[in-house]
Each structure stands twice: as C-alpha cells, then as structure tokens.
Amino acid sequence: MSKQDTGARDIRFIIRRFNPETDEAPHNKEYTVRVEPGMTVLEGLHQIKGEQDATLVWRFSCRMGVCGSCGMLVNGKPMLACNSQILHLTNSVLTIGPLPNFKILRDLVPDLMPMLKNHIAGKPHIVREDFDPALTPTDEYYQTPEELVRFLQFSYCIKCGCCMAACPTMALDLDYKGPMPLAQYHRYNADTRDGGFEERAKLAGGTGGVVRCHYAGECSNVCPKGVDPARAIQLMKRQLVAGYLGLAKQQEPCGTIGPDPNARHREGVPPPPPFTIDRK
Amino acid sequence: MADPKKYDNRLGLKGWWGGGRWGFERYAYTLHRLTGLGLITYFVMHILVTSSRAFGADAWAEWMGNVAGPIFHVGEFLVVLSFIYHACNGIRLILVEFGFVVGKAEEPIYPYKTSLNKQRPLLIVMMILAALFVVAMGYDYWMLH
Amino acid sequence: MRETRFWTWHLLAGIAILIFGGLHMIVMHLDGILGWFNPAGGSALDWANVVVRSQGFLFPVVYIILLGVTLFHGFYGLRNILLELGIGRCGRVTVNILLVGGGIVLFTIGAVAAIKAMGV
Numbered sequence: 001m002s003k004q005d006t007g008a009r010d011i012r013f014i015i016r017r018f019n020p021e022t023d024e025a026p027h028n029k030e031y032t033v034r035v036e037p038g039m040t041v042l043e044g045l046h047q048i049k050g051e052q053d054a055t056l057v058w059r060f061s062c063r064m065g066v067c068g069s070c071g072m073l074v075n076g077k078p079m080l081a082c083n084s085q086i087l088h089l090t091n092s093v094l095t096i097g098p099l100p101n102f103k104i105l106r107d108l109v110p111d112l113m114p115m116l117k118n119h120i121a122g123k124p125h126i127v128r129e130d131f132d133p134a135l136t137p138t139d140e141y142y143q144t145p146e147e148l149v150r151f152l153q154f155s156y157c158i159k160c161g162c163c164m165a166a167c168p169t170m171a172l173d174l175d176y177k178g179p180m181p182l183a184q185y186h187r188y189n190a191d192t193r194d195g196g197f198e199e200r201a202k203l204a205g206g207t208g209g210v211v212r213c214h215y216a217g218e219c220s221n222v223c224p225k226g227v228d229p230a231r232a233i234q235l236m237k238r239q240l241v242a243g244y245l246g247l248a249k250q251q252e253p254c255g256t257i258g259p260d261p262n263a264r265h266r267e268g269v270p271p272p273p274p275f276t277i278d279r280k
Numbered sequence: 281m282a283d284p285k286k287y288d289n290r291l292g293l294k295g296w297w298g299g300g301r302w303g304f305e306r307y308a309y310t311l312h313r314l315t316g317l318g319l320i321t322y323f324v325m326h327i328l329v330t331s332s333r334a335f336g337a338d339a340w341a342e343w344m345g346n347v348a349g350p351i352f353h354v355g356e357f358l359v360v361l362s363f364i365y366h367a368c369n370g371i372r373l374i375l376v377e378f379g380f381v382v383g384k385a386e387e388p389i390y391p392y393k394t395s396l397n398k399q400r401p402l403l404i405v406m407m408i409l410a411a412l413f414v415v416a417m418g419y420d421y422w423m424l425h
Numbered sequence: 426m427r428e429t430r431f432w433t434w435h436l437l438a439g440i441a442i443l444i445f446g447g448l449h450m451i452v453m454h455l456d457g458i459l460g461w462f463n464p465a466g467g468s469a470l471d472w473a474n475v476v477v478r479s480q481g482f483l484f485p486v487v488y489i490i491l492l493g494v495t496l497f498h499g500f501y502g503l504r505n506i507l508l509e510l511g512i513g514r515c516g517r518v519t520v521n522i523l524l525v526g527g528g529i530v531l532f533t534i535g536a537v538a539a540i541k542a543m544g545v
Binding site: 313316317319320323324327328330331332333334336337340341344360363364367370371374377378416417419420421423424425 | 436439447454456457503535537541
C-alpha cells in the first residue's frame with residue numbers, strides 16, 4: 001500500500017525553534033498533528049499555529065509554489081512547505097528547520113538578504129549601452145523563440161533559497177555568491193536583449209564566483225521550479241573560459257523594432273495612462 | 281533600531297559531507313576532494329623520495345628500502361585507486377565544467393529533468409572505466425609483484 | 426577574472442596530467458602486464474629500469490612537465506579547499522604565499538633531480 005493511501009494519521013512534527021530575544025541557540029519542539037491525505041507541510045504548520053502554539057513563526061504568502069517564501073528544511077531536504085505533501089514524506093515523524101547556510105531571524109525564517117544583495121549586484125535586468133530599457137519600455141526587441149528558450153528555464157527562479165541551502169560550498173565559504181545569484185547572472189547573460197555580460201563577468205569570474213562551484217549538483221536536485229542552477233553555472237563557466245581564451249563569438253545585443261510608423265490610433269479607444277517614470 | 285540578533289546556521293564541514301539523502305554527484309564530489317587531498321599529500325612525498333635517484337643506485341636502494349613496508353605497499357595501492365578515480369571523474373568534470381555535457385537550457389516540465397540527468401551516462405561510463413583500470417592495475421600490483 | 430584564468434589553467438593542467446600522468450601510471454603500475462619502458466624486465470622500480478628512463482631525453486622532459494602541471498593542479502585544488510573553509514582575508518593571503526612558495530621549492534627539487542639523474 002502506498003503512503004498516500006493510508007488515510008488520516010497522527011504525525012509527530014519536530015520543529016526547530018529560535019527566538020532571538022530569549023534563546024542563545026535553536027532548540028527542537030515537538031507537536032502532534034492529525035494529518036489528512038493531501039495536506040501540505042504548510043497546512044500542518046498552520047494547524048499548529050492555530051490550535052497548539054501561536055508563537056510559531058515562518059514566512060509564507062502564495063501557498064502555491066510561486067512566491068518562494070516558504071523554503072525550509074523538511075526531513076533533511078530543502079523544499080517549499082506549500083509544495084510538499086506530508087504523507088508523501090513520512091508516515092510518522094516530520095522534522096522541520098529553517099534553510100541552512102542562512103542566518104536565522106526567528107524560528108523557520110532565514111535571512112535571505114545576503115543572497116538577494118548578490119543577486120542585485122549582478123544587475124538582474126536588461127542592460128543596454130544604446131538606451132535605457134527602463135525609460136523606453138514600449139520598444140519591442142528582435143528575439144526568436146529559440147533565443148528565448150536559452151534563458152527561459154533560468155527565469156523561473158522564485159528566489160526561495162533552497163539551492164543555497166543545499167550547496168556544499170555555501171556551507172562554509174563566506175565569499176561564495178551561491179547558485180541562485182550566479183544562475184540569475186547567466187539568465188541575463190544568455191538573453192540576446194542584454195549587453196551586460198562584461199559587468200557580470202567581473203563578479204562571476206572573481207573570488208566567490210563560478211570557480212567555487214564543483215558540480216555537486218544539489219542545487220538542481222532541490223530546485224522546486226526545475227531551474228537547474230548547476231546547468232546555468234556550467235554554461236556561464238564556458239562563456240567565461242571562451243572569453244579568456246579568445247574563443248568567444250562577439251555578438252551585439254539584438255535590436256529593437258521601435259514604434260510602428262503605420263500605427264494609427266483607433267477611434268473610441270481611450271488613450272493609455274501616462275508613464276509612471278520620467279522619460280528622457 | 282539595532283539589528284536583531286541572528287543565529288548563524290551555516291552547516292560548516294558537515295555540509296561538505298552531505299550524505300544520507302543527497303544525490304550521486306554529491307558523493308562523487310566528496311570523493312573527488314578526498315582523493316585529491318590524498319594524491320597531493322602523496323605527490324609531495326613522491327617528489328622527495330624519487331629525487332634520490334639523482335644521487336645514484338645506493339641512495340635509490342636506501343630510499344626504496346625506507347618505503348618498502350606493508351603499510352607503504354597498501355598505501356601505494358590506495359594512491360593508485362585514488363588516481364584512477366580522480367582521473368576518470370576528472371574527465372567527466374572537465375567536460376561538465378566546460379559546459380559540454382550538461383545540455384542546453386530547456387523548458388522545465390514536471391517531473392523535472394536537469395543537467396544531472398544529461399551527464400549521468402558519462403558518469404556511469406567513467407565509473408565502469410575506473411573499475412576496469414582498478415582490476416587491471418590491481419592484478420598487476422598484487423599478482424605479478 | 427583572475428580566478429577564471431587560474432581555474433582555466435587548473436582544468437587544462439588536468440588534461441595534461443591525464444596524458445602524461447596516465448602514461449606514467451601505465452609505465453609504473455602495468456609494468457607486469459605491459460612492461461613499457463622497462464627494458465630490464467621485472468619491476469619498474471628496479472634501478473636498471475630507473476636508469477634507462479632517467480637517461481633519455483624524453484622522460485626527463487616529460488617528468489619536468491608533469492611535475493609542473495601536477496603541482497599547479499594539485500596546489501590550486503588544495504587552495505580551493507582551504508579558501509572554501511571561510512578563513513578570511515588574512516588566511517587567504519597566508520595560504521596563497523605558502524602554496525606558491527611550497528610549489529616553487531618542490532618544483533626546483535624535482536626538476537634539479539630530473540636533470541641531475543640524466544647523468545647517473
């Protein structure tokens with residue numbers, strides 16, 4: 001009989017707790033929850049908070065694997081609490097802790113800011129020398145569907161931090177940027193609309209960059225969205241090495257189509273709202 | 281307002297070992313590191329010991345005598361095993377890290393297939409190759425000497 | 426980008442070791458089965474075989490190349506492991522100095538021995 005067909009049962013939740021105001025170090029606390037088939041880890045946590053312990057703290061938002069808020073270490077593996085059914089994971093005991101390799105703010109809430117700072121440093125947006133895409137947002141780009149596929153997979157990242165928690169290099173190396181920011185550097189490098197490779201290469205090719213990845217592959221194993229950060233990092237290594245050895249193909253960012261000179265405003269259609277940012 | 285107290289939750293050396301529920305590539309990574317550390321330790325001794333040949337037959341015989349005990353004999357075979365694993369896994373890593381066998385980016389469709397699936401046949405071939413070298417060199421080492 | 430340069434050469438050195446180190450391992454550890462470059466027969470470590478290999482031009486050159494690439498590959502790998510321990514800036518500088526210094530000393534010892542052994 002498979003695990004999910006066994007009906008409702010009592011599951012022992014062992015949860016890592018940490019209160020910065022009273023605790024020196026995290027400790028475990030146990031709860032017993034009546035679990036129905038189909039119930040997620042997130043729902044289990046809600047039940048504990050609602051019925052047993054209102055002080056339990058974690059981060060969540062969308063409840064459907066889109067926002068990336070509820071990444072946590074469940075039975076020794078980083079995963080999204082909203083995406084994981086309890087009876088698929090265990091028939092008796094469920095251990096839940098905050099994502100490792102981040103500082104703990106409280107209970108199951110990790111401090112994701114170091115990861116996000118590295119992400120922001122890599123300019124996670126289209127970088128152009130010829131114009132500022134933020135200020136001319138109406139121009140369309142010449143980009144083929146094949147060119148889109150080169151980065152689409154990496155653009156599904158929801159910044160949940162599961163890959164960072166699984167990475168062995170992150171376990172000790174304070175300088176390593178980690179799989180999430182590096183995969184996002186490649187997401188924009190692989191985008192034919194972008195011209196920011198040189199800027200990101202300085203970060204990705206330096207100390208704490210791609211050379212600290214040794215393809216243990218755990219980031220791709222645990223990614224709840226199939227982003228495959230390990231692939232992105234290896235592909236970026238290839239670009240960096242090709243650049244160093246002078247083997248890289250020089251390619252300008254793709255052009256823009258610009259406004260259609262034949263476009264006419266249709267009568268009866270209200271004008272668009274004004275731009276929310278200044279256009280130079 | 282002062283920053284709230286945070287607890288550093290880095291896994292430390294324990295995080296390098298992984299183990300338990302991790303993937304096969306994680307073990308390959310750990311073993312690659314261990315064999316690498318073993319090989320570089322041996323290599324330093326190897327340079328110093330084999331340099332004795334520059335001083336003639338007597339010096340060579342004396343140094344070979346110093347490293348002829350059963351511990352050294354088993355240790356040398358461990359070095360052979362380490363070299364074979366490190367070399368075969370290293371071929372895979374060179375191909376992977378130069379981006380050759382990880383496949384192109386593709387639309388993720390659940391259940392997700394990743395670059396790990398793409399390179400795994402190479403990993404299996406390399407481990408079979410390593411096993412063949414272990415048998416050949418083991419036979420030569422233990423049976424013919 | 427400095428790390429990219431070192432890392433690229435780390436991998437290229439690995440390819441060189443595969444070729445030269447692989448040959449070295451075949452000569453030394455398949456001597457019973459293949460007997461390559463062991464004209465006196467018996468073990469590859471017998472002095473008669475060592476002398477033959479030491480005196481030609483090919484082997485000393487290969488030894489010195491192998492010595493250089495292996496020291497670079499090995500010490501760069503060791504540096505990777507040590508730096509990933511999170512040892513801070515001071516620790517990083519110390520590791521770099523020790524490994525570069527140690528590598529130069531070991532290369533000098535091995536290379537001088539290979540050249541000197543050509544005359545034994």
